[in-house]
Amino acid sequence: MADSDHPRLILHGFLSPDVCKELEFIHKSCGTIGYRPNVFSTTLSHLIATNSPHLILPFLPLREKLKEKVEEFFGCEYELFIEFTGLISWTRGASIGWHSDDNRPYLKQRDYAAVCYLNSYGLDFGGGLFHFQDGEPTTFVPMVGDALIYTADSRNIHSVDEITEGERLTLTLWFSRDKSHDEDSKLISFLTKIPFNDSDTSSNGYLPLPASQNMYWFPPEESATYQSGFDIRCARLHVLGYQLYSTNATFLAAIHSTRESSDIILEPLRVVRGNYLFDYEFANILHLLQVVQFYHWKEPELKRSEVKLKPAKIVSISTSQQEGIQLLKLQLLKDQHLVETIFSSDNRGERLEHDWVSFSAIVDLWEAYTSKLWHNMVSGLPKWIANQSIFVDPNVE
Ligand SMILES: O=C(O)CCC(=O)C(=O)O
Numbered sequence: 028m029a030d031s032d033h034p035r036l037i038l039h040g041f042l043s044p045d046v047c048k049e050l051e052f053i054h055k056s057c058g059t060i061g062y063r064p065n066v067f068s069t070t071l072s073h074l075i076a077t078n079s080p081h082l083i084l085p086f087l088p089l090r091e092k093l094k095e096k097v098e099e100f101f102g103c104e105y106e107l108f109i110e111f112t113g114l115i116s117w118t119r120g121a122s123i124g125w126h127s128d129d130n131r132p133y134l135k136q137r138d139y140a141a142v143c144y145l146n147s148y149g150l151d152f153g154g155g156l157f158h159f160q161d162g163e164p165t166t167f168v169p170m171v172g173d174a175l176i177y178t179a180d181s182r183n184i185h186s187v188d189e190i191t192e193g194e195r196l197t198l199t200l201w202f203s204r205d206k207s208h209d210e211d212s213k214l215i216s217f218l219t220k221i222p223f224n225d226s227d228t229s230s231n232g233y234l235p236l237p238a239s240q241n242m243y244w245f246p247p248e249e250s251a252t253y254q255s256g257f258d259i260r261c262a263r264l265h266v267l268g269y270q271l272y273s274t275n276a277t278f279l280a281a282i283h284s285t286r287e288s289s290d291i292i293l294e295p296l297r298v299v300r301g302n303y304l305f306d307y308e309f310a311n312i313l314h315l316l317q318v319v320q321f322y323h324w325k326e327p328e329l330k331r332s333e334v335k336l337k338p339a340k341i342v343s344i345s346t347s348q349q350e351g352i353q354l355l356k357l358q359l360l361k362d363q364h365l366v367e368t369i370f371s372s373d374n375r376g377e378r379l380e381h382d383w384v385s386f387s388a389i390v391d392l393w394e395a396y397t398s399k400l401w402h403n404m405v406s407g408l409p410k411w412i413a414n415q416s417i418f419v420d421p422n423v424e
């Protein structure tokens with residue numbers, strides 16, 4: 028598998044399927060426009076910036092395990108720092124030609140790369156095969172749970188074929204020997220700016236706060252115009268069969284005026300599916316999207332658990348409400364054809380038979396999941412600050 032001219036390592040089944048699902052949940056509810064066309068990304072600093080710092084916790088054991096593997100394989104124990112951690116997804120049209128990962132002056136600090144595949148070639152996406160220019164293997168077929176580790180220099184020149192369908196998702200890390208590029212110190216400085224108040228978890232301090240609109244607007248071409256393209260959060264809801272309803276009194280007035288309708292989704296929203304409105308107010312679009320994606324992650328588990336469920340509060344939508352829903356959709360998804368081209372693969376909405384009773388239970392389960400992570404993060408933070416390093420605290424469950 029590896030030779031000294033092309034140092035690389037393949038670990039099959041490195042991540043469990045459930046961890047892959049959890050990271051998929053995070054990416055599909057928190058991801059933003061990426062660094063190349065048709066690419067989406069979720070960085071840890073973005074999670075902190077959108078008041079979801081607790082969502083960095085699921086990454087921590089994986090970062091530690093990967094760093095250990097890299098140091099052990101390349102014989103550089105205790106020498107490396109994590110330079111970057113992120114979830115990166117590629118959709119139809121995305122590709123990358125031959126390159127090494129340190130091939131720009133501002134990337135010279137990168138010594139090693141680790142790419143973990145969170146879904147599978149042939150099943151979740153088409154195209155997207157990984158190739159090494161020299162040495163074995165020449166081609167690597169991404170499969171869920173596998174990790175590919177290699178040096179970031181010219182001994183491992185590689186490329187990725189264009190994605191032809193679906194969404195190819197990875198957890199990607201780069202490692203550096205240069206302490207000045209340690210991701211942890213940067214993240215800790217962001218974390219210390221958040222005004223945590225753990226004493227009262229009922230204060231909903233953990234609700235996500237959207238970043239600026241341009242981070243979520245998918246332009247069909249290079250120019251970031253809002254005249255065409257779509258909002259990726261609404262697009263992700265749309266392909267799963269959900270729509271938005273705003274109770275905002277100024278909503279209809281706003282939508283007919285020049286006011287950016289993007290502002291409306293930063294305010295309380297309700298969710299609609301088919302002819303029903305779910306009678307629950309979400310704080311904003313990210314809150315709603317997190318709950319919907321959580322539903323798609325956890326619903327099969329909930330079905331198996333035989334938990335006794337309460338009836339859901341839903342109401343039929345009126346014709347005038349339907350009008351408002353359509354108008355908002357037109358504002359946020361200017362190019363629905365493009366939405367389908369980019370995210371159509373996400374037909375989990377069709378595979379999963381929607382059930383409002385389960386959905387209603389998921390709202391509470393999302394809250395329990397979130398507040399537990401939030402509490403754990405707040406408990407770990409003083410130690411992270413003291414050590415200037417983010418790590419799994421063995422005393423916290
Ligand atoms: O996702 C992959 O398989 C590799 C991506 C890559 O080469 C890069 O981001 O530099």
Ligand SMILES: [Fe+2]
Pocket residue numbers: 126127128185
């Ligand atoms: Fe690369």
